[in-house]
Amino acid sequence: MIRSDNFINTKEILFSDLHCASLPNLAKISLCQDGINIAKPIVRQFQKIEEGQLLAINELTKDTIHSSVPGTVLGFEYSAMPNGKQEHSIVIEMSGEFSYSGKKTEETNWTIFSPTSRIEKISENGILNTFDNPVSLSSQMINARKSGITTLGIRLFDDDPSYITDGFIAKRYNTEVLEGTRIIASSINAKNVVFFYPEKNSLTQFNKNIIDLYQSINVEFIPIRTEYYPCGTKKNLLKILSKKLPNLDFSDFFIDATTAYNVYKSLVFRTPSIESIIHISGDAIREPKCIRVKIGTQLKNIIVECGGLIEEPEKVIINGLLKGISITDFSTPITKYVKAIRLVSKRGFPNQTVNDCIRCGRCQSICPEKLQPQNIISGNFLNTVFQCSECILCNTVCPSRIPLFQKIKLIKEKLKNEK
Numbered sequence: 073m074i075r076s077d078n079f080i081n082t083k084e085i086l087f088s089d090l091h092c093a094s095l096p097n098l099a100k101i102s103l104c105q106d107g108i109n110i111a112k113p114i115v116r117q118f119q120k121i122e123e124g125q126l127l128a129i130n131e132l133t134k135d136t137i138h139s140s141v142p143g144t145v146l147g148f149e150y151s152a153m154p155n156g157k158q159e160h161s162i163v164i165e166m167s168g169e170f171s172y173s174g175k176k177t178e179e180t181n182w183t184i185f186s187p188t189s190r191i192e193k194i195s196e197n198g199i200l201n202t203f204d205n206p207v208s209l210s211s212q213m214i215n216a217r218k219s220g221i222t223t224l225g226i227r228l229f230d231d232d233p234s235y236i237t238d239g240f241i242a243k244r245y246n247t248e249v250l251e252g253t254r255i256i257a258s259s260i261n262a263k264n265v266v267f268f269y270p271e272k273n274s275l276t277q278f279n280k281n282i283i284d285l286y287q288s289i290n291v292e293f294i295p296i297r298t299e300y301y302p303c304g305t306k307k308n309l310l311k312i313l314s315k316k317l318p319n320l321d322f323s324d325f326f327i328d329a330t331t332a333y334n335v336y337k338s339l340v341f342r343t344p345s346i347e348s349i350i351h352i353s354g355d356a357i358r359e360p361k362c363i364r365v366k367i368g369t370q371l372k373n374i375i376v377e378c379g380g381l382i383e384e385p386e387k388v389i390i391n392g393l394l395k396g397i398s399i400t401d402f403s404t405p406i407t408k409y410v411k412a413i414r415l416v417s418k419r420g421f422p423n424q425t426v427n428d429c430i431r432c433g434r435c436q437s438i439c440p441e442k443l444q445p446q447n448i449i450s451g452n453f454l455n456t457v458f459q460c461s462e463c464i465l466c467n468t469v470c471p472s473r474i475p476l477f478q479k480i481k482l483i484k485e486k487l488k489n490e491k
């Protein structure tokens with residue numbers, strides 16, 4: 073384990089306000105919002121559309137993609153996405169009246185809907201579970217109901233310590249996060265909800281609200297020492313759970329604060345998934361902040377919202393320094409799975425020249441799974457490769473800058489394909 077404050081400048085997170093980005097004149101909405109499955113468009117070129125209108129349906133999961141702005145479909149484009157791939161998107165030129173943004177919406181009493189109908193609404197509104205790799209939340213909920221999962225876990229902090237999106241949402245929208253979690257828990261008939269929260273944070277507000285909200289569902293709180301990394305993966309949380317609450321019947325259904333918040337908006341305000349809250353940080357950006365942006369907004373527009381660049385970034389990293397992906401195209405649009413963007417200057421980014429292994433053993437010492445990354449990549453101890461939890465710590469300590477994690481991942485994929 074390593075200290076998380078190696079990755080975040082605490083000065084950057086001393087902001088309490090959420091900024092709202094200007095509406096994009098052009099929204100580029102990816103047809104692959106979970107990064108894997110391509111949805112089928114149901115609109116045509118030059119069609120006029122409304123904000124929140126259904127644009128495409130994923131034939132596999134039945135999940136949906138909506139327009140984040142009103143306007144006209146200019147066409148379809150193949151372009152760079154935040155996961156580093158090239159994917160199709162629908163380009164919309166904004167015009168006309170908004171249906172959701174700036175409108176006062178009546179709250180809906182979601183308890184009048186049956187659990188099945190709630191799951192259908194979550195699917196219709198295109199809500200993803202972004203706890204780990206983004207997946208269809210409604211599909212997970214259907215499976216959870218079928219397999220009789222009794223416990224739901226919710227992480228109120230960020231898995232990667234270089235950003236603060238989930239922690240920010242959990243603090244600022246604690247009532248909404250609690251209610252969103254309750255919607256999911258009650259819809260899958262969960263008997264227990266476990267909140268994993270940063271040990272250093274007070275949970276007074278959460279505790280107060282929970283008494284009123286969670287009546288028949290047992291609620292547990294587990295403090296996590298978030299000053300150390302890794303601490304927020306499924307594997308980490310399951311390990312802690314089995315120690316602290318060994319009597320709980322636990323499967324592995326976890327959500328994050330972002331997902332709970334989006335479920336709340338989807339059921340209480342009938343809002344499709346058309347915007348995201350993102351943490352923008354790094355020493356190359358003038359004004360780091362948490363910002364609410366429309367899905368499809370391009371990175372260049374977000375940079376302007378953050379006061380522009382101090383200097384040309386050496387790297388633009390999506391979703392965290394440790395686990396994220398580096399992108400190069402400033403026209404890359406925001407998708408539902410983007411939680412953080414970090415713009416790092418040359419000064420803030422160490423020399424990445426790869427050299428030969430000097431057998432220093434640092435990767436082995438830091439590996440939380442007690443693996444020998446330096447030996448695995450040389451083709452030894454391959455039987456241990458699937459124990460790798462993909463924490464990426466080995467990469468961070470290697471003085472020779474060997475991309476150990478990436479090599480291990482390739483070995484994993486190769487072995488899987490050979491099976």
Ligand code: SF4
Binds near residue numbers: 443465477480
């Ligand atoms: S080998 Fe896997 S588990 Fe070990 S440090 Fe590297 S990424 Fe983490």
Ligand code: SF4
Binds near residue numbers: 428471476
């Ligand atoms: S940390 Fe890098 S240089 Fe050191 S043993 Fe591991 S792979 Fe080799």
